[in-house]
Structure formats: C-alpha cells, structure tokens
Amino acid sequence: MRSTRATVRAGVSLAATLPMLAGALALGIPAAHAADNPSRDTLAGTKPAWATAGADRGAASDGAPVSARVYLAGRDAAGLADYARAVSDPHSASYGKYLTARQAQARFGATEAQVAAVKAWLASAGLSVTSVTRHYVAVTGDVAAAERAFGTQLHNYAKGSGTYRAPATSATVPAALKGTVLTVTGLDTAPHRASHDDRLPPPETVFRNAGPFSSYYGSNTASTLPEAYGTKIPYAVKGYTGKQLRAAYGAGTRTGKGVRVAITDAYASPTIAYDAATYAKKHGDAAWGSGQLRQVLPKKYTHTKECSAAGWYGEETLDVEAVHAVAPAANVTYVGSASCADEDLLDSLGKVVDNHLADIVSNSWGEVESAETPDIAAAYDQVFQLGAVEGIGFYFSSGDNGDEVANSGTKQVDSPANSAWVTAVGGTSLAVGKDDTYQWETGWGTEKAMLSADGKSWKDFPGAFTSGAGGGTSRTVAQPDYQKGVVPEALATANGSAGNRVVPDIAAIADPNTGFLVGQTQTVPDGKTNGKSQAYSEYRIGGTSLAAPTIAAIQALAQEARGGTPIGFANPAIYAKAGSKVYHDVTDNPTGSGLAVARVDFVNGYDATDGLATSVRSLGKDSSLAAVKGYDDVTGVGTPANGYVESYRRR
Numbered sequence: 001m002r003s004t005r006a007t008v009r010a011g012v013s014l015a016a017t018l019p020m021l022a023g024a025l026a027l028g029i030p031a032a033h034a035a036d037n038p039s040r041d042t043l044a045g046t047k048p049a050w051a052t053a054g055a056d057r058g059a060a061s062d063g064a065p066v067s068a069r070v071y072l073a074g075r076d077a078a079g080l081a082d083y084a085r086a087v088s089d090p091h092s093a094s095y096g097k098y099l100t101a102r103q104a105q106a107r108f109g110a111t112e113a114q115v116a117a118v119k120a121w122l123a124s125a126g127l128s129v130t131s132v133t134r135h136y137v138a139v140t141g142d143v144a145a146a147e148r149a150f151g152t153q154l155h156n157y158a159k160g161s162g163t164y165r166a167p168a169t170s171a172t173v174p175a176a177l178k179g180t181v182l183t184v185t186g187l188d189t190a191p192h193r194a195s196h197d198d199r200l201p202p203p204e205t206v207f208r209n210a211g212p213f214s215s216y217y218g219s220n221t222a223s224t225l226p227e228a229y230g231t232k233i234p235y236a237v238k239g240y241t242g243k244q245l246r247a248a249y250g251a252g253t254r255t256g257k258g259v260r261v262a263i264t265d266a267y268a269s270p271t272i273a274y275d276a277a278t279y280a281k282k283h284g285d286a287a288w289g290s291g292q293l294r295q296v297l298p299k300k301y302t303h304t305k306e307c308s309a310a311g312w313y314g315e316e317t318l319d320v321e322a323v324h325a326v327a328p329a330a331n332v333t334y335v336g337s338a339s340c341a342d343e344d345l346l347d348s349l350g351k352v353v354d355n356h357l358a359d360i361v362s363n364s365w366g367e368v369e370s371a372e373t374p375d376i377a378a379a380y381d382q383v384f385q386l387g388a389v390e391g392i393g394f395y396f397s398s399g400d401n402g403d404e405v406a407n408s409g410t411k412q413v414d415s416p417a418n419s420a421w422v423t424a425v426g427g428t429s430l431a432v433g434k435d436d437t438y439q440w441e442t443g444w445g446t447e448k449a450m451l452s453a454d455g456k457s458w459k460d461f462p463g464a465f466t467s468g469a470g471g472g473t474s475r476t477v478a479q480p481d482y483q484k485g486v487v488p489e490a491l492a493t494a495n496g497s498a499g500n501r502v503v504p505d506i507a508a509i510a511d512p513n514t515g516f517l518v519g520q521t522q523t524v525p526d527g528k529t530n531g532k533s534q535a536y537s538e539y540r541i542g543g544t545s546l547a548a549p550t551i552a553a554i555q556a557l558a559q560e561a562r563g564g565t566p567i568g569f570a571n572p573a574i575y576a577k578a579g580s581k582v583y584h585d586v587t588d589n590p591t592g593s594g595l596a597v598a599r600v601d602f603v604n605g606y607d608a609t610d611g612l613a614t615s616v617r618s619l620g621k622d623s624s625l626a627a628v629k630g631y632d633d634v635t636g637v638g639t640p641a642n643g644y645v646e647s648y649r650r651r
Helices: 014-026 032-036 078-088 099-106 112-124 142-152 241-250 270-281 311-326 342-354 374-390 544-561 571-576
Strands: 038-044 057-058 066-074 128-132 136-144 154-159 164-169 172-174 181-184 261-266 293-296 331-336 360-363 365-368 391-398 423-432 438-443 445-452 466-467 472-479 499-501 506-509 515-527 532-541 596-602 611-617
Touching: 066 112, 066 142, 066 374, 078 099, 078 374, 078 571, 112 128, 112 136, 128 331, 136 142, 142 154, 142 596, 154 241, 154 391, 172 270, 181 311, 261 311, 261 365, 261 544, 270 293, 270 532, 293 499, 311 331, 311 544, 331 342, 331 571, 342 360, 342 365, 342 374, 360 423, 360 571, 365 391, 374 391, 391 544, 423 544, 506 544
Parallel strands: 261 331, 261 360, 293 331, 360 391, 391 423, 423 506
Antiparallel strands: 038 172, 057 154, 066 136, 066 181, 128 136, 154 164, 423 438, 445 466, 445 611, 472 499, 515 532, 596 611
16 A cells, blocks of 8 residues: 654754764764764754664665665754644634745745755765655665764665665754755655555556446345345445435535645556546446646656556546536546655645645545554654645545455555544445435445356355545544543554544445446457457446545535635544534444445456356454444544535625
8 A cells, every 4th residue: 555744943044053063073973973973963854764783784784875865854843834734723813824835845844944954964075866746855875975964874674575775774864954954855765656556557458347347335135145144135326426425425516616636646647648538428427527627747657567557547537527427517627646656646646735725635546554663653744734834635545455454464554544643544344225215334344255157155244354544543632632531542552542643533344345436448358369459438436535525625615605615624623523513423334234235346457258256245344443323433524414515605
C-alpha cells in the first residue's frame, strides 16, 4: 500500500549569520560526533527505525550518488499548525477565515534569506542544488558530501530481503539554520512508493465481470446455488451507478455546482476524456461541460516499471467517473504525479496548494504506516496544513487490507490516511434496493468460499479473509483533539496510554461485491486472429479507492449547500456531528442473520474460455476490525445520510 511537522524556535536573522554559518562549516566537525556538537541542530526522525546496529552492514562508499530534498520549515511552522487548527474548528472565532495561496506563502513560507542560507550551506558541503521550490531545496552529490552537510555517517543496512542506505544517526544542520529546515528526505534509500487501494485491472489486460447479476441489491436471487446463513442469497450487483449512490447518501438536488475537486494519482490515462464522456452518456449522468475536466501533468514520467504505471490508469478512471456521477456539476482537475514515489506525489499535492487548484482533494493511494518514515510524514503534514489555512480539505482512502496483518504481518494503519491533518475514508458494503432505496450498510470485510465440485455446498464456508477497509490505531501519530470524546478510549489507547490517532474518520461504499460500475478503454482479444485491440468496456469495482472520491463528491455537494464557501479541513466539523442522524451508524450485521452475495467470475478474467468460478462472499468480516454502534475503526463516525449535505448550510 500507501506512502511530515516542525516546531519553530526563536527567530534569527539568517542573512546576518551567514558569515558565522560558513565558519561553522569550515570547522570540519566529524560526522560521528556532529549530533553531540552544540553548533548543530538535530532533525528528529531522519534516522529510520529499521537502521539498527544489528542490521548495519558497514559504511556506504564515499563516492556513491546521493539525491536529497531539504524541506523548508518557513517563517513560522508552529504558527502554521495553530492557524490551520483555528480556521478548521467550528468553535473557533477564526473558523473559515482562510488565506489565499499568496497570503499563506507570505505569512508562512520561507523567506528569500532562508532559502539563500540553505543553498549556501549545501553548496559549501559540496552538494549541487538542482531545484528550488516553495517547499524544498533539492540537491545531488555523493555520500561524502552528504555526510559533511548533514553531520552523520551513511551506512548500508539490511531491511527485509534488501540492503539500503540510511543515516547512522539523525541528520543535523548548522545551528544557524535552526528553525529553518523542516527535515531532509532521500538519505535513506528504502523504497517509498504508494500503491492505489483497490484491485483495478491494468488496461493492457481486459477485465470483465461474468454474471449473473442483480440490478439492485437482492433483485436476482441465486436460487440454484446453496444457501448461506440459512437462506438463499442474491447475486452481486452489476455495479451501482451515480443515481443509486446519490440516493443512498442523501444528495437531494445538489450537484456540486461551482465547487472545484482535485484528484491526485500517479501517471495519467490516455483515454480518460473519452471514457468519462462515454460513461456519463451511457448512465444518464450530466454531460461534461467544456473545461469541466482538465489535467495538470508533469513534463515527464519516471519509475514506470516499478510503479506498474498502466495500472494507475484505471485508478484515475474510477476516481474521475465516481466524482462526476455523484457531483455532476463539480469541476474536476486531475493532478498526475510523475511516479508513485513519495517525492513525486508530494509535488502533486504541492501544486494543488500552491495554485489553489481545488477546495476538495481526493487521494486513493498510500502505503503501510511502518513504511512511512518521520521525515516523509513531516513533509506531507506541512502541505496538509498549508492546504487547511487556504480552505483545502484532503481525503485519503484508508486501505484495502483490513488490519494489514494478512498483508504485512503486522497490525497497523496506512499512511497518509494516518495523518491528523487529513480525512481518512473507510469503506462499507452497501445495499441499495428497488427504486434506489437505502437498505443497509456493513463494514467492508470479505470472506470467500468456493462452490463444491458437486454444486451442493460451499467449501470451508465462510472461507478465508480476502480484503476489507483499512483502519485501526496509529503507532506514530498522537490523538488529535477532534477525536477526543468521540473515539472510544480503548481504541485511542491501543498503542499507548497517551492516546493515538484512530483511522478512519468517515466512510462510504467500498466493497467490490457491492461496488460501482466503471467504464474504461481496455485491451481486448479480437476473437479472430489472436490479436488484441482497444475497446471501451465496463466492470464493477470497489476498494476504499471508491470510498474516497465518493466522500469528496458528497463534500462538494455540502460546499454547494453552504453557498460555495469552502469546508476546508473537515474533521472537526465531521466529529462535531458524530452520533447525530446525519450519519448512517454502520454495523457489521444489520439484519442479525448474516449477509452474503454470490459471484460468478471468468477464470481468466475476461471470457468463458477457461471456465467460470462460483463463490460466496460473506459481508461484514473485516479481519480483526469491527463496525459497531457509534464510532468504530472500519467506518469512523459512519456514512452520510439524508440531512448530511444540508447540515453544512449556514443558518
């Protein structure tokens, strides 16, 4: 899965201290002792937890290449966090008093003198500055120069099946730069790559659902298949459409008119305009207007093989079509990242904030929390805080592997959904009945059992866990104030008596077995010459990659309801409504009798050539996580109900 925070000390005029800084650098402080020298300031969290003495494989070669980013803390890092909290809190006098991107930069961004001082320090150590943005100074060089600059030695460490370079002690900066440098990334070379949260087929290989289907939940009973939980079960839906989702989540007459939604993913689908337009026409969604969908893309792409670039095309397609289906009048900007690496995803988020491209940002990607190092977390949090002061809210999918034990061997949450500055979106199984009526939801968690050879029973029913909404208690992020009094103490203190952040905050449809119908151009066999061709086709899909854009679209409707005024960082407002009727309080077994659907799939994923596979998918079985009354670590405070959208109206 998925892929940071600073404090400011007493201000110092860096322009006046440059001569002193140069003198300190000339002292040639030995790297091994730099952290103990009072002329250096430690960058906490820059030595990864896995860089232990037992894993140490010796010093890195002095001439080995290094590429790093020095993130800038700006004028007032503590003030940035304080202001972000104040403008996001409905009980604060500063609530909603957002800054423009220009004002945010002027008040909290790095000064020219700070940037110049950082560049001079890095150059004096022998590193070459390759680029400078509002957020960081990027450099290249070798290990020897990096060790001089950051006052630490770089060693090779065993991690899993690989060996990676990392600092032997926390990186440091000259004392004259205290409060100017937020963190440094790139000194550790372990992979930091996000993946999207669902099981999407890459365009090169066609994927189709076999059927039979239900057109709405329960419309087609699998009468010839064995019972499950004492009753005949329905076939899985073909895939819900926007009309059904809008009805389930109380959209009413709202369309998201005038609201800007951004979507970040890696790479970009070459057929997105055609696919989105075709899908809208086929399913009765409003036609896309001129300029309503646009893309902001990098000049070039990297890591295409390591990131399985083509697999991200379907992610973009799902996100774009889901947002438009639920909020058909919202303007959508897709911001594609150059790769799935953290540094490139951070650049995409930075573009949204620096140019205020949208008020609502949907992000369907991430990695396990144990893969996130504090330096990366600090860089992410700074962007999220800058977004908050501008009235921008970030929505992240919580993950598709439940408690992550089956996936990683460790019970943990995902990041950046673990950040206290984003809205983490969990997932449900959704039943929409005849006439688009909301029936019930469970927490998304699936157990799968196959049909026996004689067709008379389900083998090892209910079967093994396959997937479920991510959630649980963070090990690294402290409990934010907005969760206190709502999140049960047992969850908050699961990893420490002081309390930690619990994921998710809110939820929406995610289960692929009750999923959303998506239309995408894919590569298909031509059936005649064993050749292949490109063709538009549709399939049902899910994952919290569906939940995140669905909630982003619902928030667009809510922003329209409050007259277009941005909601901004929504968590304080979301938790202020906890326990009210504006949420569906989702539990795992709402009918009291157990729930399941039948699925028939093509063995090869696209046609019946290699046969069919029939299975039963039990619902509400999310690893060790459970959806219960009140707040829970599968669905958060619940899912939007009738009244949620209008609850944001200003009265």
